[in-house]
Amino acid sequence: MNTPNYAFAAEREQRRFIVNFGDKVLNGEAALFVGAGVSRSAGFVDWKALLRNVAEELDLDIGKEHDLLALAQYHVNGNGGRYELNQQLIDAFTRDATKTHVHDILGRLPIDTVWTTNYDQLLEKAYETAGRRVEVKLSIQNLAQARRGRDITLYKMHGCITQPHDAVLTKQDYEIYDTTRRLFTDSLKGDFIEKTLLFLGFSFTDPNVERILAKVREQLGQNQRAHYWITRRPPKICPEGRRPSEDMEYDRRKAELQSADLRRYGIQTIWVDDYADIPHLLRALEAYVMRRGVFVAGAAKDPAPLGRESLDQLSRLLGATIIGRGFNLVSGFGVGIAEQTILGAFHAVYESTQAQPADRILIRPFPGNAPLSTRADAFKRHREDLISRVGAIVVLAGNKADNNDAPMLSPGVEEEVQIALSLGKPIIPVGISGHIARKIWEAATTDPHRYLPGIHCEAELATLGKPDASIQEVSDAIGTLLERAERLASTKN
Structure with missing residues (x-):
């Protein structure tokens, strides 16, 4: 890792x-x-290690030789060809x-x-x-x-x-x-x-x-x-x-x-x-290169504790905030979250009076036709590709239906968080949306340096987990943390 x-x-x-x-x-x-x-x-091996045996065959000391091209040439001259040198190359560069x-x-x-x-x-x-x-x-x-x-x-x-x-x-x-x-x-x-x-x-x-x-x-x-x-x-x-x-x-x-x-x-x-x-x-x-990309990790079979209307409103406002503050949205089209986030982002793009490039919103749905036997690996690679393109991720809700159609924590969203951690990406958990997001929020409040490294975040994290915080307050807190992460990545801090 x-x-x-x-x-x-x-x-x-x-x-x-x-x-x-x-x-x-x-x-x-x-x-x-x-x-x-x-x-x-x-x-x-480096060149000296590769040619050590060649030097010994020529009764030369590899430690005293600086013209290694000449050394290889002496070996070819003495052997009437380069078969042995080719073989040494194969042996050196085909090992693990x-x-x-x-x-x-x-x-x-x-x-x-x-x-x-x-x-x-x-x-x-x-x-x-x-x-x-x-x-x-x-x-x-x-x-x-x-x-x-x-x-x-x-x-x-x-x-x-x-x-x-x-x-x-x-x-x-x-x-x-x-x-x-x-x-x-x-x-x-x-x-x-x-x-x-x-x-x-x-x-x-x-x-x-x-x-x-x-x-x-x-x-x-x-x-x-x-x-x-x-x-x-x-x-x-x-x-x-x-x-x-x-x-x-x-x-x-x-x-x-x-x-x-x-x-x-x-x-x-x-x-x-x-x-x-x-x-x-x-x-x-x-x-620095990826700093303006934001990946929204989330899925919501169950919209509790916010309820469907409030969760949809928050998702749309989040999409608009990402675009409005100069960031780019990256989405894997998670069920119950992505549609509204993308909708809010597109509204912000089209309502803006400034020219907006087409790549402000990147949508990469998961490969639904992947064979069942390889689907987990394919989905992981897809998540790694998406998260490698961004500077931070936002975690919303994070639940799916189990085999009995009951809500359970989403292993996919949890995997996205782990990928982001392994890549050193700042993670912004919206605790009031519950489920995986609440779990990560609790961990982040205990160890903010792990999830938001180098970023002053205590007040905003508190807002993200406060049950009576308004949707606008939560969105503003997310926007502030994204801007601080961007400043840190751009070396302006």
């Missing part, structure tokens, strides 16, 4: 990055470049590895262009888990093809474990790259010019990328787009005490020089103190 991000306090430069890059994501101008560091944290929190967050971010030098398929799995359709570009031949309905285009510029014979591994592979994969170079160059890239797990030692950066700089001069690189600032002192302080200071100085040099290409370094901070920083970015 993912860890909520409220323990992470972004620094000024990190907050600036979240806002600037987040706005590029929202405008469709962002792209990702994922390097080996992201896969290494999932349990895959688990995608990380970083993969999960990247899978949810609405970025449609992704570049990687990695051979593994963890990114593909992350996008599949997030319910997004990915088209993988592996060769010149399929660069010109387009998969209809794709959500992501993933450029694997060095190949994939599925085709190890075509992977870019050796010095010669790099030397002939512009002959065999020239269109990848041109496409990446175009994205450098037209998009804002975020580099993750990348060391900027790849000669292909360095050459492309130089060409873009040559053509654009000082008119380059801003790009970002998230990396760890080398510590001043080795925690384990295995390295002297002068070596640690040397690493810091070199890192600062590299960071300054990357500014020539428009790349700004976003420092973190520890690699473990990177998922939290990305979670904060996700919260």
Whole structure:
């Protein structure tokens, strides 16, 4: 399960990055470049580990070697081909590895262009888990093809474990790259010019990328787009005490020089103190991007204790409040709640004097035709997809009919709350509507930091559970909490 991000306090430069890059994501101008560091944290080997046996066969010390492409080339030269190197690649990248929190967050971010030098398929799995359709570009031949309905285009510029014979591994592979994969170079160059890239797990030692950066700089001069690189600032002192302080200071100085040099290409370094901070920083970015979406979790076979008329009135007013305060409604069309919430939201859209985009209301009914044997899994994935698109959820009522047509607590609404907790989303329970909402409200009043992390909420929570509160008071309290959650996610707090 993912860890909520409220323990992470972004620094000024990190907050600036979240806002600037987040706005590029929202405008469709962002792209990702994922390097080996992201896969290494999932349990895959890095280049040095991959070539350790190769170095031993050549009577060389892998610890002393820096030109690893040349090392791979020496091995191919000595063996008259690359069969053994291909096999080592297969062995290294077909063993079990688990995608990380970083993969999960990247899978949810609405970025449609992704570049990687990695051979593994963890990114593909992350996008599949997030319910997004990915088209993988592996060769010149399929660069010109387009998969209809794709959500992501993933450029694997060095190949994939599925085709190890075509992977870019050796010095010669790099030397002939512009002959065999020239269109990848041109496409990446175009994205450098037209998009804002975020580099993750990348060391900027790849000669292909360095050459492309130089060409873009040559053509654009000082008119380059801003790009970002998230990396760890080398510590001043080795925690384990295995390295002297002068070596640690040397690493810091070199890192600062590299960071300054990357500014020539428009790349700004976003420092973190520890690699473990990177998922939290990305979670904060996700919260910023999704901050205006609101998911209403609820179902009401039984409208008690409010009664049908009051519950419908509250649902319609909630929909109108979400739209009227500048948020977007996301709904799975839960029985007894969604119809009225959507109705109120549409009234607010059509009655507004301001231009309203069509995507202010997103309705994604649950897949009713899913086979009974797989329905629970399908519904869970559907809920995860919906909740990953929002900044907060509101819980109303939460009951359904049992086999005897009697009301019972809704396990679906409860699952939605658990998904929101796992994703670190603020949860606003309308306690006066009873059922699951009352249960969550009681838990939230006891532990508000868990359900509304970092948000001042005591007075509003009290209103949401007060039996004599008016419908307008409840709606206003929800709107206030949504605005506070939005301010927190937008780093304006």
